[in-house]
Every structure is written in structure tokens, then in C-alpha cells.
Amino acid sequence: MGSKGDNNRQRIVDAADQLFHTRGYNQTSFRDISEITGIPRGNFYYYFKTKDDILGAVIDSRTKFYSEMLAQCETAASQPLERLLAFANMLEDFSDSIVEVGCPIGSLTSELAKDEPHLQKKSREIFELLRDWIEKNLSTAGVSDSQNAAMDMLARMQGVSVMACAFKDKSYLHRGLEEVRSWLKKLILN
Amino acid sequence: MGSKGDNNRQRIVDAADQLFHTRGYNQTSFRDISEITGIPRGNFYYYFKTKDDILGAVIDSRTKFYSEMLAQCETAASQPLERLLAFANMLEDFSDSIVEVGCPIGSLTSELAKDEPHLQKKSREIFELLRDWIEKNLSTAGVSDSQNAAMDMLARMQGVSVMACAFKDKSYLHRGLEEVRSWLKKLILN
DNA sequence: GTCTATACCTTGATAGAC
């Protein structure tokens, strides 16, 4: 705590987070992380036992990030609909990188599904965090079957992310997210 | 044409197709393909110049596969709505592998977005094939803005695939596809 | 056309000096 090593550890996690997003987990090497951080490859093993452990720390970091994002949505608005809309709006800030390399959560979970079932389970927890928060707000807003509706909202956002990335089409991403918002309003306001 | 080598070439493509789907392109090695086909690693270079070339052939093969699937949908039904529903129904046949490793088109396109922009463009052509076919049928059915509606249909299917794979939830996949079908009916029958 | 052997590189991971 507060020791010098914590800085290096955090710098490794931050660089890995970025690289896992833009290049993917399997396509990111220790050399890549070393070049960005300036920390020699061998040193990584002082902070982490394996590459999987780095990914675990990255997922923890992302969980914290989205957790704070949801907290921000709750501060920004007091009503469930407004909070859900605030969440959808925040995603627009990342539209450039979504079009370029996909959704950080969705693309990671999809990649891990193919060869890292244990870590896929861990990355799924970010989805569960979002799903439960959405469900809570939908439920408060009086939406029946809020569990399924929460999954549907995430699915819609994932769908537009995948297609926007596939077609490199930023305007489609915006149109798709706009449809999610209008779907939300219709769902809650009847 | 008809020479012995064509058999080996096709066997390589078929094995690679399967492996790229279940393990991903980058995580599939020549050794893996060699073990399945029994063809020595070195021989691959008689049929293909690089690994990328194998992927190119796999994408061509998948394009042909989906092209034939769409033709089947046209044979199975004469009305646009029925044809679109037939298409959605056919995807249910692959629900097990979608839950396990994701949609073959979506997950490949997402993977390639991160480190193979040239091949991502090629894999996108499968999406374009589907989109244009869906658009044609929606248009014939009298749907206004059929272009956007076709993208929306693909996006919805991709979304439920990503979430069903993330949560390993086959029943969610079925529910999601059922919603796509009812959305289609509402869209066309007003 | 088919096969073996192998070159050459990068990978994740380890050992041990400082």
C-alpha cells in the first residue's frame, strides 16, 4: 500500500487494459506492454504470476470503472428513466473506439468464450453488474418482466456495437443507440 | 480442377473453418489443422501462400454456405415474411454452438477488427450478403426504410448471440430470436 | 503432389545478480 511497486503494478494494468481492448487479449504480448510502460518484461512476474493474472486485474479494473460510471448515472438523475438514459448517453462518448475495435466488454467476453472459459466467467461479471443495475431501475420504474427487459437492453446495445464495428459505421451506432433510448421511453412511459 | 490436390485443399479449408469458429483465428495453429486433417504442416504451403490466405478461403466458403442458406429460404417460402422467418428459424439449428463460442460471422468479424483490417473487410461481406437479402425481402413486403430495418434485424440477432454466449444461456437465445420474429411480424403486418 | 526436416522468430516464464 503506497509502496513504489503499486505504481508499476497499476501502470501495467492500465497499459494491458488498453492493449487488450485494441488488439485483444491473445494478441497482446508482454513485449507490447513492456514497450508502452518501459517496464522490463521480466519484472511483470514480480507483480503477477501469469498473463491470466494480469487479465484478472484488468477485469477488476474495468469492473471498478463501470461501477463508478453507474454511480455517476445515479448522481446525475433521480428518476429511473433519466438514469437509464444517462447510461446510454455515456456510451456515446466511446463511439469512436467501439466502431474501431468493438465494445470493450462484449469483444473481450466473446474472445474469452473461445479459449478461456474460466476468465470468460469473470468478464461476464461486468455484464452482470450492468444487467442488475438496469434491472433495478426498470423495476423501480414499474416495468414488468424487468429481468428480461434488462437483458434485452444489453443485447440491443451489443448488437449495434457489433454491427457498427463490422461496418465501420459511426452514424449507425448513433442511430442504434437512439433507438435503444426511444425503446426505453416507450417501455417505461407505456 | 478435379485433381487430387483439390480434395486436400478442401479438407484444409473445412478443418480451418471449424477451428476458426471454435478457437478463433489467431488461436488456431497449423499444427491444429494438421492434426485434424492428417496433412503435414509443410504441405499447407503448396495450397496456400500464408495463413491469411487460408482465412480468405474459409471466408469464401462461409459466403457460399450462407448464400445457399438464403436460397433455401427462398425455396421454402414464397412470401417475404415467411422467407425472413425461415431464415431466423434456421439460425436456431446452431444455437448450441452460438451459446458455446458465439456467432461464426459476428465473432470472426469482431476478432479481425482488432488486428486484421483487410480481412475484416472481407468477412464483412458475409454481413452485406445477409443485409442485402433481408433488405430486399423487407422492401418487397412494403416496409419503409428497409435499409435501416435490415441492419436492425442483424443487430438484434447479433445482440442476442453475444449475450447468450456471454451468459451461456440457451433459453435466452431462443427467447431473443422469438422476439426478433415477433418484431418482424409487427413490422410487416403493421 | 506429398512429405520431412528445419530455419527463424516470438511467446510466456524463470534464474539470479544487484
Add this chain to the structure above:
DNA sequence: GTCTATCAAGGTATAGAC
């Protein structure tokens, strides 16, 4: 805590015999 040197394994790709 930090660093360098290095390992063993596995990757794509090549050379050349048959």
C-alpha cells in the same frame, strides 16, 4: 524492488528429397 539474460515451447514459413 528492479534489472538482464536466458529458457523451453510453439508459431509461421521455407528448402529440398522423393
